[in-house]
Amino acid sequence: MAQRPAGARRAEILRAAAVLFAERGFHGVTIDDLGRAVGTSGPALYRHFPGKEALLAAVLIDVSERLAADARARAAAEPDPREALRAMLRGHIDFALTEPALITVHDRELGNVPEPERRRVRRLQRGYVEQWVAVLARLRPGAGAPVLRAAVHAAFGLLNSTPHSAGELPPERMGALLLEMATAALLAES
Amino acid sequence: MAQRPAGARRAEILRAAAVLFAERGFHGVTIDDLGRAVGTSGPALYRHFPGKEALLAAVLIDVSERLAADARARAAAEPDPREALRAMLRGHIDFALTEPALITVHDRELGNVPEPERRRVRRLQRGYVEQWVAVLARLRPGAGAPVLRAAVHAAFGLLNSTPHSAGELPPERMGALLLEMATAALLAES
DNA sequence: CACCCACGTTAACGGTCACTAACATCGCCG
DNA sequence: CGGCGATGTTAGTGACCGTTAACGTGGGTG
Numbered sequence: 417m418a419q420r421p422a423g424a425r426r427a428e429i430l431r432a433a434a435v436l437f438a439e440r441g442f443h444g445v446t447i448d449d450l451g452r453a454v455g456t457s458g459p460a461l462y463r464h465f466p467g468k469e470a471l472l473a474a475v476l477i478d479v480s481e482r483l484a485a486d487a488r489a490r491a492a493a494e495p496d497p498r499e500a501l502r503a504m505l506r507g508h509i510d511f512a513l514t515e516p517a518l519i520t521v522h523d524r525e526l527g528n529v530p531e532p533e534r535r536r537v538r539r540l541q542r543g544y545v546e547q548w549v550a551v552l553a554r555l556r557p558g559a560g561a562p563v564l565r566a567a568v569h570a571a572f573g574l575l576n577s578t579p580h581s582a583g584e585l586p587p588e589r590m591g592a593l594l595l596e597m598a599t600a601a602l603l604a605e606s
Numbered sequence: 607m608a609q610r611p612a613g614a615r616r617a618e619i620l621r622a623a624a625v626l627f628a629e630r631g632f633h634g635v636t637i638d639d640l641g642r643a644v645g646t647s648g649p650a651l652y653r654h655f656p657g658k659e660a661l662l663a664a665v666l667i668d669v670s671e672r673l674a675a676d677a678r679a680r681a682a683a684e685p686d687p688r689e690a691l692r693a694m695l696r697g698h699i700d701f702a703l704t705e706p707a708l709i710t711v712h713d714r715e716l717g718n719v720p721e722p723e724r725r726r727v728r729r730l731q732r733g734y735v736e737q738w739v740a741v742l743a744r745l746r747p748g749a750g751a752p753v754l755r756a757a758v759h760a761a762f763g764l765l766n767s768t769p770h771s772a773g774e775l776p777p778e779r780m781g782a783l784l785l786e787m788a789t790a791a792l793l794a795e796s
Numbered sequence: 797c798a799c800c801c802a803c804g805t806t807a808a809c810g811g812t813c814a815c816t817a818a819c820a821t822c823g824c825c826g
Numbered sequence: 827c828g829g830c831g832a833t834g835t836t837a838g839t840g841a842c843c844g845t846t847a848a849c850g851t852g853g854g855t856g
Contacts, residue, residue: 425833440717443633447814456834459815463833468814523770524714527630563783566774570787573767574760580713581759584752589796593753597760597791604790606783615803637844646804649845653803658844 426464429454434475438517438579442472442528472525473533479522480540483511487547497554501602502595504548508575509594513587516579523576545569552602563606571598616654619644624665628707628769632662632718662715663723669712670730673701677737687744691792692785694738698765699784703777706769713766735759742792753796761788 432453436445447468448458465471486507494500512519526537548568549561556564575594585593622643626635637658641648655661676697684690702709716727738758739751746754765784775783 441631441633441714443631444718446812457836459836460834462815524631528634562774563779566771566780566783567787569771569774570764570767570784573770574764574791577760577763580763581756584756584759589753590756593756593796594760596794596796597757600794601764601787601791604786606779606786636842647806649806650804652845 425454429461429464429471430475430478433471434515434517434521437472437475437525438520442468442525469528469530470533472521473529473537475518475521476526476529476537477533477540479518480537480544483508483522484540484544484547486511487544491547491551497551500551501555501599504551505575505595505598506591508572509591509598512575512578512594513591516582519576520579523572555603556605558605567602571602574598574601615644619651619654619661620665620668623661624705624707624711627662627665627715628710632658632715659718659720660723662711663719663727665708665711666716666719666727667723667730669708670727670734673698673712674730674734674737676701677734681737681741687741690741691745691789694741695765695785695788696781698762699781699788702765702768702784703781706772709766710769713762745793746795748795757792761792764788764791 429450433445433450436449436453447461450468450471451458451460461471465474487504490503490507491500494503526534526541529537545565545568548571549564552564552568553559553561559567575598578590578594584590619640623635623640626639626643637651638648640658640661641650651661655664677694680693680697681690684693716724716731719727735755735758738761739754742754742758743749743751749757765788768780768784774780
């Protein structure tokens with residue numbers, strides 16, 4: 417049997433699962449679909465995950481952790497809030513353009529994650545939002561936290577729309593457009 | 607049997623279905639769920655719709671038609687493109703705040719609509735986007751149609767994020783915030 | 797009043813799906 | 827080289843789900 421680095425199969429399954437979940441939704445994908453997507457058939461997945469829900473949970477936890485960690489690193493590296501915001505925007509946009517399936521699953525399928533992991537994902541997502549709010553608060557001292565939170569959520573909606581308008585523009589053009597639109601939106605006074 | 611205006615039951619079913627589909631996704635809702643939500647049980651729905659997919663199609667066609675018709679009316683009533691854009695934004699925002707379930711289903715479940723109706727929904731959606739592009743083109747003569755289309759999709763993502771951040775702000779504050787953010791985003795040069 | 801039709805009901809059927817059981821294969825390690 | 831753990835395979839199995847069948851009922855109409 418072809419030997420490969422430990423966990424490679426597991427990562428391959430997670431990647432394929434994200435694509436299928438993004439395309440058809442959690443309940444629209446069968447275990448056999450998932451197996452076929454990685455070249456095995458159906459029940460082989462139970463060697464790597466205890467069940468379908470656990471697989472979804474692993475995808476969501478992975479995405480949430482990557483987003484939060486990336487934002488933390490970028491924010492810490494830029495003392496100027498304006499530059500920190502730009503860096504965080506570039507990070508999120510890069511993620512959305514590179515892995516549209518992960519972004520899609522991330523904001524659609526939380527409801528299908530079983531309870532202990534759901535709480536974990538929620539906490540990670542909240543932490544991510546709060547990092548954005550903290551940076552934004554320094555740029556807009558007049559605005560209260562609820563407004564900033566709502567603004568951040570709206571900006572995420574803008575950035576995460578990429579999967580739905582794929583192919584309209586080449587990725588670099590699209591990235592630049594999203595960067596300017598999101599910046600303008602986040603700094604607009606209401 | 608309680609007699610009510612013709613089609614009232616049908617409309618009631620559509621409304622309940624939109625809520626459930628938005629919450630759990632098309633495949634996450636059963637016929638029995640839908641029946642229970644309107645006080646009947648399961649198969650009674652087949653007196654009103656030929657099947658589950660037809661029900662979803664009816665929801666999507668209804669939403670798409672309302673959005674497109676509303677935008678057409680508002681755009682025609684305002685000769686100034688700046689005012690037309692504001693009016694269209696207010697219309698979409700009002701819709702998103704009033705009927706979050708419809709907005710959610712509208713941009714998630716197209717893939718589950720069977721083929722003849724899917725084409726129809728797509729055409730309606732495309733027409734809606736093109737109305738926005740036409741107005742925007744007058745405000746940003748320098749930008750090409752692909753950029754404007756991408757910008758419009760991104761703005762929809764921003765506006766449609768409301769369901770995910772419900773309760774952060776009172777509806778009027780949220781509406782005003784979305785209006786300013788979307789305006790700034792759509793008019794930002796890239 | 798008789799009939800019919802709109803609208804429900806419950807029971808059953810056939811298919812699909814997540815998951816389990818039982819069994820095979822292959823590389824590593826003692 | 828012999829066994830063992832990791833990783834597959836195929837064949838169930840029980841539950842659920844969309845849909846259909848068969849049957850009830852009550853109000854408007856000829």
